[in-house]
Every structure is written in C-alpha cells, then in structure tokens.
Amino acid sequence: MMKTVGTALAARALTVAYREQLVLDGLDLTIKAGRVTALCGPNGCGKSTLLRSLAGLQPLRSGRIEVNGAPLASYRRRELARLLTMLAQFNQIPAGLTVRELVAYGRYAYGGWLRGLTHSDQAAIDEALAVSGLAAAAGRDVAALSGGERQRVWIAMALAQQAAIVLLDEPTTYLDIHHQLDILHQLRRLNRERGLTIVWVLHDLNQAAAFSDDMVLMRGGRIVAQGTPDAMLEPHHLQQTFGVKMLKIAHPQNGAPMCVPAYDALPGLAPAGIAPLREAGASAGKDLAA
Known part of the structure; x- marks a missing residue:
C-alpha cells in the first residue's frame, strides 16, 4: 500500500508546564503521515507530555496542535477519536x-x-x-x-x-522480548498495509531504529535532532541527548544501524572484560554470513 503524503500531526511553538515547572519549551514538531516515528530521550525529557499534547489530553500554556492540517480544537471529541487514538503509559x-x-x-x-x-x-x-x-x-x-x-x-x-493515527506511550512495557518483538512487528505490518501513522515512545534505541522510519531525540523539553534512524544513531546525537558515549555499529545479520555504549561509558568494566563477548559477536557474525 502506498503511504499517505502530507502531515498527520504538528506542534507549533508548543509550551507546556506543570505549575511553574516548564516541561515543553517552545517545541516545534512535524509528524509525517503514513510513517512510524519514535520519540526517544532520557527520563523526564517530556516525551509522554508531548504525546499527551498531540492527543489533546494535555492543557497547553501556549502554542497549538494541528491534526491533518486543522487545529486540534476544531474537532469534536468523537470526530477526533475516529482519527486519532492514544495508549497511555499507565492505565487503570x-x-x-x-x-x-x-x-x-x-x-x-x-x-x-x-x-x-x-x-x-x-x-x-x-x-x-x-x-x-x-x-x-x-x-x-x-x-x-x-x-x-x-x-x-x-x-x-x-x-x-x-484510527488512522496511533499514539503509543511505551507500548512494550511489561512485555517479554518475544511479545515485544511480536507487537512491534504487528504494528509495523499495519503501518505498511494500511498506511497508519504511528508515533510511539520507546526506550530501547535499537528497537526504535529497527521498527521506525523516523526518530525524534529529546532532552529538557526540546528536540535535539530528528531524522532517519541511521542519522539519529550517530554518536554525537546520542551524546547530546543522553550524556553517554555511544558507538554506532552494524547489525551482524543485515547491516542495519545499532548502538552500544562505549567502554568508557561503562564504569568499572575494563575493555578486557568485554573482549570475549566482542570475539563471540564477531564469530556469530561470520556464522550468519556463511
């Protein structure tokens, strides 16, 4: 199925605060229709607040949200529900x-x-x-x-x-690795077959890269960078976002971009302690390529 061309969601000069604590600070974001976008960043950077704002569930201090090019406030509640759905992080x-x-x-x-x-x-x-x-x-x-x-x-x-737009706040929470991958695969399939626009908050950067078309890196209520997974896994972007030295590597099976912490980002773990794992990984890569 051909994916929809255009903008599904947009945040314009979005500012959100809880009492006097600023959570989102003049944020601008465009979500392309028919694509899967991952919001990534450290705890407390504003990912969930941004998702709630895009869904119309979070009061704004200033700025606006647009859905399919129209102001979110212009939609009636049931009309919006047919266009957009959100799974929150915690539910009763x-x-x-x-x-x-x-x-x-x-x-x-x-x-x-x-x-x-x-x-x-x-x-x-x-x-x-x-x-x-x-x-x-x-x-x-x-x-x-x-x-x-x-x-x-x-x-x-x-x-x-x-709904054509699906917002998911940490959808893999509580799931074991089998069910994490199964859900991510199924959602990706629905995106490809029906052109669903999916925006999800994911903490696993490698899962976000593997299952998303675009990644948005956030820190301190602002966007650090936005682009393809290959571009967003560059070490300087990850260092700026998480404050951790990371290495960008290729998956041994298909060459897709991945990231791992650098040795000096792991206090107390000397390079010699990881060498056997590195050798095992290289051997596994050769076996897969054979």
Whole structure:
C-alpha cells in the first residue's frame, strides 16, 4: 500500500508546564503521515507530555496542535477519536470486565453504547485481539491477567478504534522480548498495509531504529535532532541527548544501524572484560554470513 503524503500531526511553538515547572519549551514538531516515528530521550525529557499534547489530553500554556492540517480544537471529541487514538503509559483496569469487553471500549467513537455493537464493531474487535495475540484469552477476566497480558489488551483496545493515527506511550512495557518483538512487528505490518501513522515512545534505541522510519531525540523539553534512524544513531546525537558515549555499529545479520555504549561509558568494566563477548559477536557474525 502506498503511504499517505502530507502531515498527520504538528506542534507549533508548543509550551507546556506543570505549575511553574516548564516541561515543553517552545517545541516545534512535524509528524509525517503514513510513517512510524519514535520519540526517544532520557527520563523526564517530556516525551509522554508531548504525546499527551498531540492527543489533546494535555492543557497547553501556549502554542497549538494541528491534526491533518486543522487545529486540534476544531474537532469534536468523537470526530477526533475516529482519527486519532492514544495508549497511555499507565492505565487503570475497570473491575469485572473480560478481555473482549475492554477491547470493545475502542468502538465507542463509532456510536456509543446505546446502539450496541454492530457486525463491523465485532470484526474490528476480532482483528485487534488477533493482532495482539489475545484471541484465545477473549473471555478471561482482565484483572486476572499478568502485567504483560494487560498491556496487550490496552494495545488491542487502541487498535479496535481503527484510527488512522496511533499514539503509543511505551507500548512494550511489561512485555517479554518475544511479545515485544511480536507487537512491534504487528504494528509495523499495519503501518505498511494500511498506511497508519504511528508515533510511539520507546526506550530501547535499537528497537526504535529497527521498527521506525523516523526518530525524534529529546532532552529538557526540546528536540535535539530528528531524522532517519541511521542519522539519529550517530554518536554525537546520542551524546547530546543522553550524556553517554555511544558507538554506532552494524547489525551482524543485515547491516542495519545499532548502538552500544562505549567502554568508557561503562564504569568499572575494563575493555578486557568485554573482549570475549566482542570475539563471540564477531564469530556469530561470520556464522550468519556463511
């Protein structure tokens, strides 16, 4: 599927503060439609606040948000919900709901609860459960699930909304590596097949680079740099963002850009202590290339 051309979201001179503490400081950002964009940066840099602002959930001190070129404030609530959905970092579980019932909340934007669920609603719920790997757990009580399973339920609810713009705040939280990669793969597939615009906050820089078209590096409520993963993993950008010396390397299997801490960024760990790992990695690379 060809990806949509244009701007899905834009922040213009965005300033947000909690009481007197400035969190976002005159920030400008453009999110291209049909692409996957990762927001990355140290804790407290404003990533989640930016995501909430883009979703219209955060009061602004100044500036504006645009959705598909129109002011966010110009949309009615249900109209906006059909265009944009957000999965927050922390969510409270309503008592007494099954997995399917909670995922069904994602269909509220299409008519509320009085009309009941239509065939289209049921199909959207079924697909969201399948994408999130929860089809077999649809009848289980959400309160009885593990943290990772609950996280997948919230992702399924966001997907059931079938909005063209999906905002995800640390969607891999609580997930083991298998389910992290599965969810990231599935979301990337939906992006490619349907042209979804996805903006997610990810702490793992290598996952962000592998699954995103663009990366936005943030620090202190401002954008340090924005561009392709290959450009954003350059050591000077990472040093400026995280204050840590990093090395940019190539993945031994496909040559994709990755980053690792430099030796002198790991206090107490001498280069000799890592040498066996380096040799093992080189050997593995040769085996993969053979």
